[in-house]
Amino acid sequence: MRLLTTAIAIVLAAAPSWAHHSFAAEYDAKKPIKLKGIVTKVDWMNPHVYFYIDVEDEKGNVTNWALEMGPPNGLQRAGWTRNTMQIGDEVVVDGTLAKDGSKQANARSVTMASTGKRLGAASSEGTNP
Amino acid sequence: MKSLRGTGFSLSLSAATFTLLALVIPIGAQGPTNDKGSPKGPDPTVDLNVGRLAGAPNRRGKNRPPARPTPHYADGRVNLGPFPGEKGMWEGNAGATLATNVRGLDNPAMNLPTNLKIADVPFLPWARAVYNYRQASTTKDDPHVRCKPSGGPRMFHTPYGMEFIDMPDQKRITIIGVGGPHTWRTIYMDGREHPKDLDPTFAGHSVGHYEGDALVVDTVGFNEKFWLTREGIPLTEHLHLTERFTRLDSDTLKYEATIDDPGAYSKPWTGGWLINWMAGEEPYEYVCQDNNRDVRHMYGGPRD
Numbered sequence: 039m040r041l042l043t044t045a046i047a048i049v050l051a052a053a054p055s056w057a058h059h060s061f062a063a064e065y066d067a068k069k070p071i072k073l074k075g076i077v078t079k080v081d082w083m084n085p086h087v088y089f090y091i092d093v094e095d096e097k098g099n100v101t102n103w104a105l106e107m108g109p110p111n112g113l114q115r116a117g118w119t120r121n122t123m124q125i126g127d128e129v130v131v132d133g134t135l136a137k138d139g140s141k142q143a144n145a146r147s148v149t150m151a152s153t154g155k156r157l158g159a160a161s162s163e164g165t166n167p
Numbered sequence: 168m169k170s171l172r173g174t175g176f177s178l179s180l181s182a183a184t185f186t187l188l189a190l191v192i193p194i195g196a197q198g199p200t201n202d203k204g205s206p207k208g209p210d211p212t213v214d215l216n217v218g219r220l221a222g223a224p225n226r227r228g229k230n231r232p233p234a235r236p237t238p239h240y241a242d243g244r245v246n247l248g249p250f251p252g253e254k255g256m257w258e259g260n261a262g263a264t265l266a267t268n269v270r271g272l273d274n275p276a277m278n279l280p281t282n283l284k285i286a287d288v289p290f291l292p293w294a295r296a297v298y299n300y301r302q303a304s305t306t307k308d309d310p311h312v313r314c315k316p317s318g319g320p321r322m323f324h325t326p327y328g329m330e331f332i333d334m335p336d337q338k339r340i341t342i343i344g345v346g347g348p349h350t351w352r353t354i355y356m357d358g359r360e361h362p363k364d365l366d367p368t369f370a371g372h373s374v375g376h377y378e379g380d381a382l383v384v385d386t387v388g389f390n391e392k393f394w395l396t397r398e399g400i401p402l403t404e405h406l407h408l409t410e411r412f413t414r415l416d417s418d419t420l421k422y423e424a425t426i427d428d429p430g431a432y433s434k435p436w437t438g439g440w441l442i443n444w445m446a447g448e449e450p451y452e453y454v455c456q457d458n459n460r461d462v463r464h465m466y467g468g469p470r471d
Contacts, residue, residue: 063307064464083458085314106461109327111451137466 061162065144069135073103073143074151077127082120084109089123089145091131104142105131108160116158128152133161231446235417237380240335245380245414247331247340256330256450257420258443259346263324265396265424265438268302279423282438294401294431301399307467310393314455316350316369318393319386319408320424320439325397327453328445331382331412340375340382348455354384361387367404369393381413395426403430411439418444 075091087107092100128151133143145159238246249255263277268285311317317325327346338357344350354375361372365388375384386408395402406428413421423439
């Protein structure tokens, strides 16, 4: 079963979603980032879904990060619903850091800590700058 | 043909309704019903097999059924929508460009092989400088990102697709673009001419006619508030745009745009790309303005 889940996750993560804007203008493809945190807000809206997580560093300082995903429709095709991620959920995000130095990243995939389920985030990375 | 007049045919028409309507309108089955002498057989300038393979990155996957012949209505004109009883829409080809730029945003296999290289586009010096700046800044200033409507070619390589709604009784075609601020274009098919004193707009004023299986659209009256393409091809209010939409088969639309804009180019030039059919898809609500937080993070800078 785990193998099946992994296989599905890989397929979903590979499904591209064209962004409505230039990926390269906003994110630095050479700066991948992995974040683990607690969901504080989910904006399930066009043109891109945003969610926010509190990330605690080793000193106990908490920083709120903004994560951009694809549009709601693209996420639904990738297996999401608007209730997949809830405030308070712990998630691990693989993504790409914003160029402007803000606490923002483009999410490539999101893993739900409670289930280990990994979902593609309908990111436009790797498909078109 | 049963009249559609007074049926409340609106721009908010859903694809499901359109499909029902398509069942009402007598539509010729696939096959050579065109009586206007349109060319049959493969388009010699396009290798559909290459397009197909190149289309692999799109969401429809590799296992789709083989393409069927171009569908036509009973009167012979090309059907740019779904087959009767089916669903589907065209996919904005986000990777395509009007002119090949090695450093740009292109997906060469989906571009027309006749496209110019960007160095050969007859830019006036200012227009080339603007284009180069937009490239150097990784298109961070794209008006589309600010949820401005995308006129001309920009609509046809915008993500999330588009559909043609053919209203023969009203002698017009509406093109709905999903991926933007709820944008549509009207193509008048009643033989009218362009008005004399047009206020510049994003979509301009479009009149169309058929040439075989091609819908040919002539547009003037553009404003300068958008980019002609995703990668930053500029335009001026002097633009006279001619577009040809040729449905090569059930799954492929050939898009060609001729840019005649003496304000930005020293002579007319043409480019285009292939557009894939997304079988089974229907338009959905996409409103760019709803939660557009990208603009303030449009940093620009080098691509790598």
